[in-house]
Amino acid sequence: MVAILELDQGNTRCKWRLLVPEAEGESRVAGRGVLAAEFWLGNDDFPSCWVESGVNRIRIANVAGAEREKQMAARLSGALGVAPEFARVTPHCYGVTCAYPEPQRLGVDRWLAVLAAYRRDPGPSLVVDCGSAVTLDLLGEGGAHLGGYIVPGLGLMRRSLYRDTDAVKVSPALVPRMPLSPGRDTAAAVNRGLPLMVLGAIERAYAELWNVCRDSPAPHIWLTGGDSAFLSTLSPLSDRFAHCVVDDLVLEGLALTNP
Template sequence: MILELDIGNSRIKWRTLAAQGQAVARGSCSRKEVSDGRMPWGDPLSAPGLRRIRVSNVAGPEIAADLDRWARDALGIAPEYARATGCGAGVTSGYREPAKLGVDRWLALLAAWHELSRACVVADAGTAVTVDVLDGSGVHQGGYIVPGLTLMLNALLSGTSGVRLSAGPVATLAAGTCTSDAVLRGGTAMTIALIERTRSGLELPLVLTGGDADLLAPWLAEPTLLRPELVLDGLGLALP
């Protein structure tokens, strides 16, 4: 059995894989749970046979140390951390310094190329929104990083007294007739505009992942492939 972790800036996604590669359990949790020593994937690991832990971590060394300690004490194994490299799994990095590309972006590119083997746009809509382009040879053409929807809205509202956002997905992108609608629809429209501008005129498929992917997907042009576990899918390619 293999435990795979996608440690993001806000939350952690996890899943366990059987020997044949199929997922047998999955979930998500806050980073604080792990920092406090509460590992929500503990029960699925009660069965014998866990042999590896594969990790994508963009949250820094402190949470990695917490995970290392737990893995050593509870399981007697050391987690394996993916790293962005110059090339791998058919993909060539477009960064001048490949190691400085976020590992989550790198893994998403690997997984998208593995599935499509063609030029595409890869967008991860999380705490930050990243939008990257792969050409038809698997060469990364670079990308964009902007604040995620929640981060963008919170930054705006922190200086706007009395504004409260209504919960739930955006039902329309029409101009808002109250401040909360104007803010939420405006932030959503800006994020969509970046993604669509990136593939404008290229007729490329979009591979979409991240916590806000479900909110954005209805407003994006086809073909849009929703892949909630894209970063996790890349772990097996980076750490076979």
């Protein structure tokens, strides 16, 4: 069997999926999982399906730096005999134009997610990756990437409060569809305040996008990343905005930069 291994190497984890070809040029996901960010530094065995599936291509999105890229390339080439392909940001790809004057300074994960969103729906979109950081990218009419925003993610904000304050050391208590009314104790104030900040950023970015694309249909919101499913259940995102959670949005973009 011939297969394509795709990896999304972030700062705190590495998501992977294995694609195998089917009829008419389509592929199906034959396996998926998550590795620790430091996996490449050790001698842990690769998932058995990587070895058994006959991988002949490896596509990677890496935002963990040049040294991690070298580590990944060395281990994958040595163990699987396949030189991995690393996605790069370019000024134009798949009908999308990058807003950055220096495209290489845009995180490749953001670029891939925007490309995948455009492939799914070429209309105006807000693409939100809810990971260690929350990135919000605005995609306007005609595939025009308009730039974006980066704010701390839920875990990062919590760790900052825990580390840098004396009395705001609160354990997570994040439940789908939880209310975001004002907390009446410190734990509730933190656990409701953190998602409130992210949702506020989404609302503000959405308003900015729609102001630019006022003559188009209402923009769609695409959510991906580890906290996306949780945030999608919270009001006002859950009941006022057309949105979709796509776990593999970054990985989907790899087929566009590295077809």
